[in-house]
Each structure stands twice: as structure tokens, then as C-alpha cells.
Amino acid sequence: MEIFAPDYYEEFKCIAGKCRHSCCIGWEIDIDSKTAAKYKKIHGDLGEKLNKSIVYENDGTVHFRLGKDERCPMLNSDGLCDIILELGESGLCQVCNDHPRFRNFYSHRTEIGLGLCCEAAAKLILGKSDKVNLVRLKDGNEQKNCNYEETEFFKIREKVFAILQERSKSVEDRVNVMLDMFGAQMILMSPLEWVKVFSGLEQLDEKWGECIFKLTLADKSVFDSPLPDYLQIPFEQLSVYFAYRHFALYFDGYDFSKIAMFISLSLNIVKWLCLLEIGDKGYIGLDGLANFARMYSAEIEYSDENIYKLQEMLAEE
Numbered sequence: 075m076e077i078f079a080p081d082y083y084e085e086f087k088c089i090a091g092k093c094r095h096s097c098c099i100g101w102e103i104d105i106d107s108k109t110a111a112k113y114k115k116i117h118g119d120l121g122e123k124l125n126k127s128i129v130y131e132n133d134g135t136v137h138f139r140l141g142k143d144e145r146c147p148m149l150n151s152d153g154l155c156d157i158i159l160e161l162g163e164s165g166l167c168q169v170c171n172d173h174p175r176f177r178n179f180y181s182h183r184t185e186i187g188l189g190l191c192c193e194a195a196a197k198l199i200l201g202k203s204d205k206v207n208l209v210r211l212k213d214g215n216e217q218k219n220c221n222y223e224e225t226e227f228f229k230i231r232e233k234v235f236a237i238l239q240e241r242s243k244s245v246e247d248r249v250n251v252m253l254d255m256f257g258a259q260m261i262l263m264s265p266l267e268w269v270k271v272f273s274g275l276e277q278l279d280e281k282w283g284e285c286i287f288k289l290t291l292a293d294k295s296v297f298d299s300p301l302p303d304y305l306q307i308p309f310e311q312l313s314v315y316f317a318y319r320h321f322a323l324y325f326d327g328y329d330f331s332k333i334a335m336f337i338s339l340s341l342n343i344v345k346w347l348c349l350l351e352i353g354d355k356g357y358i359g360l361d362g363l364a365n366f367a368r369m370y371s372a373e374i375e376y377s378d379e380n381i382y383k384l385q386e387m388l389a390e391e
């Protein structure tokens with residue numbers, strides 16, 4: 075099986091103790107059965123701590139018991155993982171070892187990427203200046219023929235990437251070309267009505283709720299303004315990331331036009347948050363942009379419920 079990834083993929087490095095939004099806080103972490111069995115055999119202080127920190131549910135799921143402020147009990151006060159400190163990264167369960175990676179599976183290849191919900195990944199992706207390409211990872215095998223539907227799918231997605239990376243146009247214009255390519259027409263709702271839809275979705279972090287609430291009070295100019303020049307390339311990277319990750323929904327039964335609309339809507343929400351910040355502070359840097367993208371990803375991309383609600387809403391059109 076071939077494995078593909080964006081060309082920045084191998085540059086990723088977890089910033090661990092320096093991470094301000096650690097994935098070890100606020101997320102319930104399931105432990106795969108192989109690792110759970112391994113943890114049971116560990117003795118000493120670590121074994122005792124693991125024993126106290128793991129919950130075995132009746133339905134067979136095993137997870138860490140989150141502590142105060144929903145911290146993983148293995149995250150120490152220096153922001154470092156006690157399991158890694160003692161056993162190295164190979165001691166982690168599958169979820170922790172994998173995060174923030176995501177995978178899309180096709181018949182002849184797997185595509186892997188870095189999820190924007192991780193602040194280090196968000197800064198890496200949005201900070202790239204060159205056009206992103208997909209590369210075959212070293213551990214992949216030689217290409218095999220894929221089926222007709224997938225061949226057509228990859229051709230269409232290639233076109234989408236080319237449109238989104240057409241730097242003679244603004245990102246907004248490129249997104250419109252993508253929508254036109256699929257005959258997609260957004261539901262006739264004002265930006266403010268869309269923001270209100272987002273304020274009604276499931277929320278993980280109250281800071282996200284505050285950002286969306288601020289947007290509901292924003293001046294009309296926030297929604298009408300174009301992206302400043304210095305945000306064009308970061309938003310190109312964001313659009314390509316969304317396309318790479320979400321066009322795979324086609325094989326879950328969503329048509330291309332709905333996926334294109336979802337991408338357009340996602341870009342708009344992040345854009346409006348940035349424009350609101352620019353209105354307040356005069357500028358937004360990579361940190362600020364990556365933070366909004368990270369929140370968007372954690373709240374929407376990583377919530378099956380929210381993705382489903384938005385996709386269903388777009389499918390009503």
C-alpha cells in the first residue's frame with residue numbers, strides 16, 4: 075500500500091511542554107487493547123500511577139481518567155508525559171502516538187496528514203510559503219492501478235488543488251472558481267446567519283464560544299472585507315489542507331459541490347475571525363491565525379456531530 079502525505083509532513087515535531095493547547099488536556103484518550111495489556115504489566119511508580127489512572131469500562135473501552143481541568147493524569151506539572159519520560163514514545167498508546175495525524179484510506183493508497191487542531195501543526199502548515207505538493211513517503215510501495223472511480227476522483231482533486239494554488243487570483247476568487255467547477259451555490263444565508271448556525275453547534279472550549287459570540291456582534295464591514303495580501307498565502311495553505319482532508323468525504327456519500335461549500339464556509343469562518351481581530355488590533359500574525367484555525371479544527375473538524383450537522387445543512391440545498 076502506498077502512503078502519501080503533504081511535503082511538510084515529516085517536518086512536524088510535537089512541542090510538548092511548550093504547547094499552550096496540549097492535546098493531553100480536554101480530550102478523552104482511549105487506550106488500545108494491546109497497550110492496555112502492556113500497561114498492566116508495568117511495575118514500580120509508573121505501574122502504580124497507570125493503574126490508578128486507567129478506567130476499564132463495561133463495554134470494553136479503556137481510557138485515562140481525566141483529572142483537574144480535564145488533564146491527562148500522565149501529564150506532569152512541566153507539561154511533559156510521564157509515559158514518554160520513562161518508556162520513550164514507543165510506550166504511548168496508539169491514539170497518543172498518532173496525534174495529530176489523520177488518515178484517509180483509498181483502495182490502493184493511504185493518505186496521511188497533520189490535523190490543524192494541534193498548534194505546532196497549524197503553525198507549520200499555515201507558515202509554509204511554497205505551494206504544497208503531495209509526496210510518496212519512503213515506506214510506501216510502488217504504485218498500483220486504482221479503480222476507475224478513484225482515478226477520476228484524484229483527477230478532480232488535482233484540478234481543485236491547482237485552482238486553490240493559482241496565485242494570480244485572490245484566494246476568494248479561487249474558492250469561487252472551485253464552487254463554480256461543481257455548480258455549487260451556497261445556501262442563501264447572510265454571513266451573520268451562518269455565524270449564528272455556528273453559535274448553535276456543540277462547543278468544546280468556551281473561548282471558541284466567545285469568539286463566535288463576538289462575531290455575531292461584528293460590524294458588516296468584517297464580512298464584506300477582502301483578505302489582506304499578507305494572509306493570501308496562509309489562506310491558500312488552509313484551503314489546500316481542507317481540500318486534502320475533506321474531499322475524501324466523497325466516498326462517504328457527499329457530493330463534490332457540498333464538500334466545496336463546506337470548504338468555502340470553513341475558510342470564511344476563519345477569515346471573519348481574522349478580520350475581526352485585524353479590526354481590533356490592526357494586524358494578525360501567524361500565531362493569531364494558527365490559533366483561530368486550531369480552534370476551528372478542534373471544534374468542527376474533530377466533532378463528528380458538528381461536521382454531520384453542517385454537511386446535512388448544506389445537503390438540504
Ligand code: SF4
Nearest residue numbers: 088089093097192194
Ligand atoms: S497539541 Fe500538538 S504540539 Fe501540543 S502536545 Fe499535542 S501533539 Fe504536541
